[in-house]
Amino acid sequence: MFVRCMRHSLRNLDILLTAVMQPLATLIIFVYMFGGAISGGDANYINYVVPGIIILTVGYCASFTAISVNTDLSKGIIDRFRSMPISRSSVLTGHVLASVARNCIATLVVVIVAIFMGLRFTAGPIEWIIAIGILLLYMLVITWLSVFFGLIASSPDSATTVGFLVLILPYLSSGFVPTDTIPGVLRVFAVNQPLTPIIETLRSLLIYSSVGEHLLPSVLWCAGLLVVTYIGSMVIYDRKVKN
């Protein structure tokens, strides 16, 4: 199943390209265009902002899974898969694994470009491992969320609404600016939403080389959301295919 989805990805490379271009454009805009104003001339703004950009990339790339799942469901081949002795979740899992593979490639490209732009890590091997672990966990969560939206959407076009969510949320967090500079209600949202601890953890691991105090909330948020999105997806999948 994974191989099947990977073949689909490789034959649709323009999707991968779009997934990378958007975050890269944002990176360039924020660091070069806005960076001076936001950071007050701090040359390390790029280090501050990259974790948020990575989260943006992961979310955006994952959102394409919604479309591929939605279009897959409308094809006759799903009936064939369901009448074969394979596990119920394998169709969706194939999509998820291929999406994560695509995501890793996209994220790597963005990080490499950021390095060229001046990004510097101070993380040691242990911090790297934890950071990659958190990132993979987040990738899984967002991908399953994407799958869920793909399943409930009535057409491939409406399946893209999850993309909107994942594009906006990183801005309403500590990804681009410290939360204490965000006014009122928005600050409350930014402080309490799951992306903030995730971004803070990534930041402290990669830039400050310490685990930071947000690791536990990050893991808990991710684990909880993963369970919810996975179960939600399986339930909707069952309902949809029995149409």
Add this chain to the structure above:
Amino acid sequence: MNQNGTAIAVNGLSKSYKDIKVLKEVDFTVRTRQVFALLGSNGAGKTTMVKILTTLIKPDNGTITICGFDLGKQEQHVRECISLAGQYSAVDDALTGMENLIMIGTLRHLPDKKQQAQQLLDIFGLTSDADRKVQTYSGGMRRKLDLAMSLMGNPSIIFLDEPTTGLDPQSRLSLWKTIKQLVKSGTTIFLTTQYLEEAEYLADYIAILNDGVITAEGTSEELKKIIPGAAIEFEFHEESDLHKAMDLLKDYDVKMNKEIFALSVSMDDDIEQLANILNTLKNNSISVSRFEQKLPTLEDVFLTLVDKN
């Protein structure tokens, strides 16, 4: 796996969608190594039947045994011995023909998937197109690949849901020939179709599904006795000719159609009989304006069955 030569045993199968009863207490048996055709018009419930038998949807009532396994309790075992080639070709457009076959081989854990795939491509004449994306295939080729994918792993029972609907006559004939060959190798085939001639050509046993129940079943020969056969319709210029002909041909099984001055004589492709009739008419100076062979349609079948009931 198979008990006493029974591939599929269905008892009291019922299925409703909202308030509409699609299948009402249906019973039938499919023997192994047989081509069983479920004949019915659009909306009769054929696809629902196939979906239930291939584990895609659950029936409301009924006991169903496939390959000796209970459909309700041993679903995965049933899936191991069946294969589905649905109405809308169940093939992956973005992959090549060979990739599609290999994928099925991998999912079914077949140790010799490459050989089987190659063999099937040869049988279906798709070898030269094996490395092209299925997107580029014609309708007939897609159906063939669909069938080939269903054959990976040599399942005991293959379900074909309206396999030739929408195909041009050439592709249809080609597919029929392939299906005939399949049966020789021992696979049981459950076929649904809306075409009487398809059922007659391919099937060893036919069940007619109408309005959610099986109104008639039997071998092709048995059914021919109760359903209308072919006829030749002769059209005349004048009503007087029509009556004269009616008189002359009264020993045949004839029906009159006064509106178009036509006489319908029940007969198969019997050239001698046709020649005799034409000569009789000619010798009596009755000129025929037109004659045409009329094959029974599914509607004719249903009408006859309804009359009988």
